[in-house]
Amino acid sequence: EAQVTQNPRYLITVTGKKLTVTCSQNMNHEYMSWYRQDPGLGLRQIYYSMNVEVTDKGDVPEGYKVSRKEKRNFPLILESPSPNQTSLYFCASSVGLGFEQYFGPGTRLTVT
């Protein structure tokens, strides 16, 4: 089954404690992206990757890091989380930009 998986689905952490949200897709997609969803702001892109070892900033990259060492995986790293990073995070993949993006189920992160 074609899918995008994210782990964990829910995470409560404290300010400053490094965390990683994993994302994996099994469709051999080249394009992957991370979004955060906040009330009244919709989905905002954090980082995206056009292919292995090719990543670039989206609209709200501050406080986040990503890596793309393998085609299927695109982890999101928060080196020092802060409360303003409390949000719902989605990973997505697609054949290319503008094509149908497949989204993961989301990770709800709370930073206290």
Next chain:
Amino acid sequence: DQQVKQNSPSLSVQEGRISILNCDYTNSMFDYFLWYKKYPAEGPTFLISISSIKDKNEDGRFTVFLNKSAKHLSLHIVPSQPGDSAVYFCAARLIQGAQKLVFGQGTRLTINP
């Protein structure tokens, strides 16, 4: 700077009637537009798309209209069904400079029986 705007946070429609969701954009460099549907506790799922060279695309009960001069697109759902109750996001593709999708804020559609 919200380049893609969905000005109606919510919309309520009676079952069987037409639902019209609207989206406005400001950047004339967008070349492709998409609509996504999102149920609670799930990720968004792709619904329908349209290229900027077209003004209409239809897929079953769903039709997207694009008015480039007004920088406006709309999604029509006919007839509306209870399962259509969800949050709908429009998105636009920007291919100049940073290649990315820009999403609107979303509209919550409720279909009443």
